[in-house]
Amino acid sequence: MTKFRGITRRTVTRSAIAGIALAAAPRWPRPAVAADVIKIGMPLALTGPLGSVGQQLKRGGELWAKTQNASGGLIGRQIQLLIEDTGGNPADAVRKAQEMVERDGCNIFTGITLSSEALAVVPKLEEWKAIFISSDNGDGRLTAESFVPNFFRSNISAPMGARAVSLFLRESEWQNVYAIGMDYAWGRNSVQVFESEMKRANKNFIGSVFSPIGTKDFSTYITKIRQSGAEAVYITMAGDDYNAFLAQAAQYRLPEKVQLLSEVVDLTVPRAVGDAALGLISSMRYCFRLDNPKNKEFVALWQKEYDTVPDNNEGEQWQALKMLAAGIEKAGSTETGSLRSALETTAIDDIKGHVGMRKCDHQAVQNGYMVKLAKGEGFSYPVPQIIATYPGEKTTPACNKMTFED
């Protein structure tokens, strides 16, 4: 019997088999907090490249649940969030969501992080009789060709973000515009929407280039932008690619020659690249600077709990859950059919002002914002200042559409 520091093979074998048996044991259904609990499933990407986004959604959800439960829950029932890590993998997202439905009896989802995960889950909603209210998925198709009745989008979509940028550009003096996007569905769609917007606004859309996901060196792309003669460049990027691009663009002094515009930005970006983000103008889905009483209350609450200001996705998750709560209260239950009907016509006045769900495609109509990153009192990194606000009717595309007509 070979021994390894006193641990025999037999011991290892036995413990390994025990471990395997334990690992294979199906997990018991989660113990309920109380007899009748409202379960909200959040299969989040907590690890992986977009882990920081998933963490934001988690924080937003947890603070909401805590606050709501402290004031008596929802329709007299306590809220329980089912949070699990998908790692950003669509197959895992579907599997975990399915388990939440079948093992835990959950019929409400939110916080699914990646659009690819959302696109994989959405076709299953009918089979699961589950409602999904998105807080983060921007893909235009989710309210257009991939639309299903059980899907609701509370957040600003990618087309809405692109629209805000183009409305802003219409009012600006810049004539020649270039575009760069990440080479996959979101990047391509967003640039496409933007291009058609520029043509309608009689601006000169010079051209576009797409970088593969995972590009680390943007020097060639920066050269291209510089050579194009553009005065402004529209950027559809996210995550590590976006950070690398901004850091390098600043090193090439690109912002001095070309105005950088982007479809969406999180606070994680200026935190990651520092002064390289100064002067960036972007559409933002939620900004902590929004000036209304509800938001001030929210920001104060957030600062007390997390000792920082709420970010893009944190605010969006909060809003999504507020919408959901309003829908549940209206329906008086969490039963899928009645919740769906109630949500279709739900409107709230909350951190982003007045937001109303649209019945035809379940998109929440809301204001669009443009921000500019600048030095801020009490912050060690550039922070957004709101420079333009557009009413929801102008920034939301027509029902089931991803493009605009005017």
Next chain:
Amino acid sequence: MSLFAFLTTQSLNALSQAALLFFLGVGLTLIFGIMRIVNFAHGTLYMLGAFVGYSVARSTGSFWPALLLAPLAVGVVGVLFELVILRRLYRREASAFLMVTFGLALVLGEIVRLTWGPEALQVEPPQAFAGIVFLAGEPFPTYRLFLVAAGIIIAVAIWQLLDRTRLGLIIRAASQNPEMVSALGIDVNLVRSMVFGIGCSLAGIGGVLAAPLVTASVGMAARMIIDAFVIVIIGGMGSFLGSLIAALLIAFTQVFGEYYLPDFALAFMYLLMLLVLVIRPGGLLGKEA
């Protein structure tokens, strides 16, 4: 932009990219060449270098201590791993190393995430190289020039180490005939630990040097590891000069390819790899066929 300016800028872009790629690949090829280990954790060690660099730069307020201490720290981690785990496995098949370095990549990656958090962190370039120079009328970041210079210095240093020093001789001998070297009274295990440590340090240096360009992020390991493998494969596993040539080849192909055919940007590296492997299965300067 004039043609001259364009060519100058693009060539320098390519050279700085080649430097980055070289830093990425050299540690991996060294470890494989000397120890026949395919180090799956290479990307993670690279990432660790970037994060340690961040912490050192933050606390000292300067880039230079980070450049010194980060590779040291990563090298120590590598040596510890070699002592505790790898040493047991030298009599085993190659698949053991594959799995154990895969395990290390997972463990280390998670430790990094738990220690520094999921957000990307900024590492600023050194004050001396944070500006620009004008080349043919176009601005070019001095940090990239620094990268090219650093690449040359490190390449020469390694070359000298392997070629001219007694240590280098021992290392090369040990890779070819460990029994004989052992019979000569040299502690082969010590040599192995050192080589693994040096290889990991090189990964760490790569991470620190790249951080001002790409930030220190938890996704770094996965983004970098496949590039590292491609460099080493094209250059020839175990060939230090090969990884240098491969880095240049890939960088120039990438930079000019991205410019003229951006739609195929994703495929360039792999097409190049396939081409080289079909013509020379061992890589450009590889030892195996």
Next chain:
Amino acid sequence: MARRPKYLRAWYGIFPAAMLALAPFALPLYVMTLLTEALILGLFAMSLDLMVGYTRLFSFGHAAAFGFGAYASGWLLLHTQLPMLCAVPLAALLAGIVAIGVAWVCTQATGVSFSMLTLAFAQLLYAVAFKWTSVTGGSDGLAGIPRRGGPFGFDAFSSRTGFYYFVLIALAAALVFCWALVRSPFGAVLRGIRENEAKTLALGYNTRLYKIAVVALAYGLGGLAGALYAPFAGFANTELVFWLFSGQVLIMVIVGGSGTLIGPILGAAFFLVVEHQLSNYTEAWALGFGLIFIAFVIFAPEGIWGLLTERLGRAGRSVR
């Protein structure tokens, strides 16, 4: 340890088979989904074992087989009226045929170079799958893949439980096929190549042809696993061709015990279930996961199958 009687050895095969056959009656539906996925991955890992365990050909690009099979069957189910029973085998066959060409190029090299060539092909397939949006759906992949029944209205396999049996039958058939293959003269040559290729060559065997054949078979069976996955999950995306997946299946084979056919199936199930359960409990699941692999390498080099056969005695060993 005395050899266990032969009739007891049969039990070791029948008992798990019976348990698997009866599983849908005992386990809740969501566990069945996990089990189905485990069987599909098991098939995938077993196909790689033909190369790794029996011929010592390490493929770093086996995900290409899975991904190709998934996209092929997904495309057929979405764009033609073919039933699953036709689309799935057809996709697997296509994967095997395409693999002949890949194998021909890759077997020009040996050792690490061979592995790297397989990786190169897999990455190219990834690039193609990512960019050829009109056929593969690009970065979105194919979604809404149906479990079409037929022919003649036969749709017993289309329900969740039915599909489980479909996968179980496919896996069993593949296992029997592989088992017969490795016990045949063909298998003997493979083992000869594994132990000493030069010697096998000297004995007059065209080792290159055998290698091409085993690679094509392995990719074909891997393609079968992928072809089953597409209607199982309802989608096929580029993650299925990604190098990480290739690395994971290689780990599954090694953890399970290479060169045993059954070992890799267990390895795949183990990998899936442990990852699943760990990630249910903690965000830091990757840490535990990595430690488990390291532990396996140090304490259980023969893998799970090695642990089990040691426990059960030599009787349980399959042909090595």
